[in-house]
Amino acid sequence: MTRLCLIAGDGIGREVVQAARQVLEALAVPAEFVEAEAGWETFQRTGNALPEQTLAAVQAANATLFGAVSSPSQRVAGYRSPIVGMRKALDLYACVRPVQTPPLANARAGVNLVVVRENTEGLYSGQETREGDERATAQRIITRQASERIVQWAVQYAQRTGRRKITVVHKANVLRKTCGLFRETALRVLSDAPDLQVEEMLVDNAAYQLARAPERFEVLVTTNLFGDILSDVASVWGGGLGLAASANYGTRTAVFEPVHGSAPDIAGQGIANPLATLSASVLMLEFVGLNSYAERLQTAIQAVLANGPYTPDLAGTATTAEVVQAVIAQF
Amino acid sequence: MTRLCLIAGDGIGREVVQAARQVLEALAVPAEFVEAEAGWETFQRTGNALPEQTLAAVQAANATLFGAVSSPSQRVAGYRSPIVGMRKALDLYACVRPVQTPPLANARAGVNLVVVRENTEGLYSGQETREGDERATAQRIITRQASERIVQWAVQYAQRTGRRKITVVHKANVLRKTCGLFRETALRVLSDAPDLQVEEMLVDNAAYQLARAPERFEVLVTTNLFGDILSDVASVWGGGLGLAASANYGTRTAVFEPVHGSAPDIAGQGIANPLATLSASVLMLEFVGLNSYAERLQTAIQAVLANGPYTPDLAGTATTAEVVQAVIAQF
Numbered sequence: 001m002t003r004l005c006l007i008a009g010d011g012i013g014r015e016v017v018q019a020a021r022q023v024l025e026a027l028a029v030p031a032e033f034v035e036a037e038a039g040w041e042t043f044q045r046t047g048n049a050l051p052e053q054t055l056a057a058v059q060a061a062n063a064t065l066f067g068a069v070s071s072p073s074q075r076v077a078g079y080r081s082p083i084v085g086m087r088k089a090l091d092l093y094a095c096v097r098p099v100q101t102p103p104l105a106n107a108r109a110g111v112n113l114v115v116v117r118e119n120t121e122g123l124y125s126g127q128e129t130r131e132g133d134e135r136a137t138a139q140r141i142i143t144r145q146a147s148e149r150i151v152q153w154a155v156q157y158a159q160r161t162g163r164r165k166i167t168v169v170h171k172a173n174v175l176r177k178t179c180g181l182f183r184e185t186a187l188r189v190l191s192d193a194p195d196l197q198v199e200e201m202l203v204d205n206a207a208y209q210l211a212r213a214p215e216r217f218e219v220l221v222t223t224n225l226f227g228d229i230l231s232d233v234a235s236v237w238g239g240g241l242g243l244a245a246s247a248n249y250g251t252r253t254a255v256f257e258p259v260h261g262s263a264p265d266i267a268g269q270g271i272a273n274p275l276a277t278l279s280a281s282v283l284m285l286e287f288v289g290l291n292s293y294a295e296r297l298q299t300a301i302q303a304v305l306a307n308g309p310y311t312p313d314l315a316g317t318a319t320t321a322e323v324v325q326a327v328i329a330q331f
Numbered sequence: 332m333t334r335l336c337l338i339a340g341d342g343i344g345r346e347v348v349q350a351a352r353q354v355l356e357a358l359a360v361p362a363e364f365v366e367a368e369a370g371w372e373t374f375q376r377t378g379n380a381l382p383e384q385t386l387a388a389v390q391a392a393n394a395t396l397f398g399a400v401s402s403p404s405q406r407v408a409g410y411r412s413p414i415v416g417m418r419k420a421l422d423l424y425a426c427v428r429p430v431q432t433p434p435l436a437n438a439r440a441g442v443n444l445v446v447v448r449e450n451t452e453g454l455y456s457g458q459e460t461r462e463g464d465e466r467a468t469a470q471r472i473i474t475r476q477a478s479e480r481i482v483q484w485a486v487q488y489a490q491r492t493g494r495r496k497i498t499v500v501h502k503a504n505v506l507r508k509t510c511g512l513f514r515e516t517a518l519r520v521l522s523d524a525p526d527l528q529v530e531e532m533l534v535d536n537a538a539y540q541l542a543r544a545p546e547r548f549e550v551l552v553t554t555n556l557f558g559d560i561l562s563d564v565a566s567v568w569g570g571g572l573g574l575a576a577s578a579n580y581g582t583r584t585a586v587f588e589p590v591h592g593s594a595p596d597i598a599g600q601g602i603a604n605p606l607a608t609l610s611a612s613v614l615m616l617e618f619v620g621l622n623s624y625a626e627r628l629q630t631a632i633q634a635v636l637a638n639g640p641y642t643p644d645l646a647g648t649a650t651t652a653e654v655v656q657a658v659i660a661q662f
């Protein structure tokens with residue numbers, strides 16, 4: 001039987017993962033759920049934001065749904081972001097964020113893009129040093145192997161989903177060696193995919209184009225931190241961060257998450273929008289091959305987006321529970 | 332007498348700097364002009380994209396207007412971006428990009444922000460190594476001194492221009508040492524400015540907020556590459572890159588430029604929009620203390636924006652020359 005691991009995390013992470021579980025159970029998804037813990041509260045209690053048992057549970061599961069965690073705003077010795085840790089420990093190398101025009105009033109039509117982000121290196125290398133109060137250095141590491149792998153992933157994704165164009169985003173005019181290596185590797189991989197139109201774009205221009213003409217993009221592929229920034233810009237067109245879903249695919253398992261954070265300002269009020277986590281759940285169900293369940297959930301999400309009820313982030317007054325009920329009512 | 336250095340560069344850089352010169356002469360600005368060269372064509376002819384004489388001319392001038400240069404898309408031994416070189420050689424440490432709602436139909440009202448970008452270090456350190464075809468590393472260097480200086484610049488700018496809020500943008504949840512140093516330095520400097528409201532924001536969220544709710548910002552201060560990306564996103568609300576102007580302030584001189592590039596696709600057609608370069612000229616005139624000339628030019632630009640004629644980037648059919656004539660007709 002399919003085993004799905006649920007990691008609630010902190011703040012509204014708990015509320016939206018709980019909401020997703022209710023929805024998945026109402027959908028009678030043929031899967032068993034295991035729960036595991038991570039995040040700031042876990043760190044405060046155990047000294048480790050990503051305990052060994054959690055990593056083991058994620059590895060043992062077919063897929064994982066991850067809520068959101070809080071990060072300390074001050075440096076805290078020993079604390080490292082568990083989502084970053086998980087990506088690295090489990091080699092979840094492809095971070096994938098689809099953005100589509102939602103069935104919402106005033107939504108910009110014609111947006112259907114996906115940001116494919118390298119998820120294991122770049123400025124997330126974890127190699128940083130600090131010399132007292134004067135100077136700090138971070139290593140931005142780019143390898144041919146990781147670049148090749150992520151671009152191959154993007155190519156296969158494009159071909160599988162019938163996309164025609166890939167935009168390679170870099171900053172090789174300044175980062176001539178690191179972005180240069182990413183760029184030339186990408187262009188070489190893409191030269192083996194003559195069915196795809198290839199375009200390259202500097203990251204500043206890509207951010208600009210995403211903010212003003214998102215319909216021109218199909219698949220963007222880029223390095224880690226650029227993908228982090230660009231996918232947030234892109235999410236504006238999908239209805240905002242309250243709706244954006246993210247997949248972290250590895251060779252053996254995958255972790256799905258809403259893009260939003262733990263939102264301490266609204267945590268505990270029962271008004272978090274569960275739809276991003278439900279969209280992440282759609283991606284998770286597809287990943288484990290439960291396609292008909294994925295489709296039913298996706299259809300229900302679209303219906304609720306079209307007709308409400310809406311949580312405050314979408315200018316409504318509904319609670320998380322009301323949105324959950326409305327989704328379940330669609331099944 | 333005030334001496335202004337003009338560097339046309341490549342592509343439409345030539346057309347817009349030529350246009351600016353015509354306008355400044357028509358305005359009878361009490362200044363003498365000296366011309367200097369830089370860019371890809373200069374590199375091809377001389378082997379140096381930023382010749383010593385050019386640097387000397389910039390240093391000897393009160394201020395410089397820089398057009399745009401082309402960069403080779405392949406790595407070319409010895410080529411380095413002259414604008415990056417100039418920023419570093421002349422310690423032009425503050426890159427400042429104001430964005431305001433333009434008097435254009437359909438423009439989003441209420442935008443009035445400025446991105447203040449550290450311009451000498453970060454990922455622009457120039458310290459990159461490549462190990463064969465397998466791996467490359469770039470150093471992201473953050474110093475307390477440069478961080479302090481740029482935040483102090485932002486504070487003084489905010490106070491001088493009557494702004495009330497500063498947003499410090501970083502990614503200290505991942506780049507805990509480099510962004511951590513920037514962040515703590517910024518917050519310390521800002522604690523000496525109790526008249527200013529201080530907010531901090533992660534770069535991914537700042538890009539998102541700039542793309543969807545730009546009116547919430549007044550002054551953003553951030554590191555080099557983040558500022559590069561964020562200022563391009565912000566420029567959407569000022570009418571796009573065709574209108575965005577940039578100042579690079581140092582301790583002794585300053586270089587002003589349009590944010591757009593050399594646009595090889597439209598170079599030579601006489602249809603480049605000169606207004607970004609004219610807006611950069613306004614900032615330059617203010618810098619050298621020719622405030623009444625700056626005001627007259629700014630008023631003329633606003634009038635042309637409100638009534639046309641418009642170049643193709645603003646959905647019109649006017650030529651560069653026609654826009655120049657329209658601006659001059661306002662004097």
Ligand SMILES: CC(C)[C@H](C(=O)O)[C@@H](O)C(=O)O
Nearest residue numbers: 081083084228259504505535
């Ligand atoms: C929480 C943070 C470490 C993370 C990242 O930077 O990758 C987040 O912004 C994301 O996009 O998933």
Ligand SMILES: CC(C)[C@H](C(=O)O)[C@@H](O)C(=O)O
Nearest residue numbers: 173174204412414415559590
């Ligand atoms: C041309 C390029 C080197 C430059 C930069 O990255 O700073 C440009 O994008 C800018 O914003 O001025």
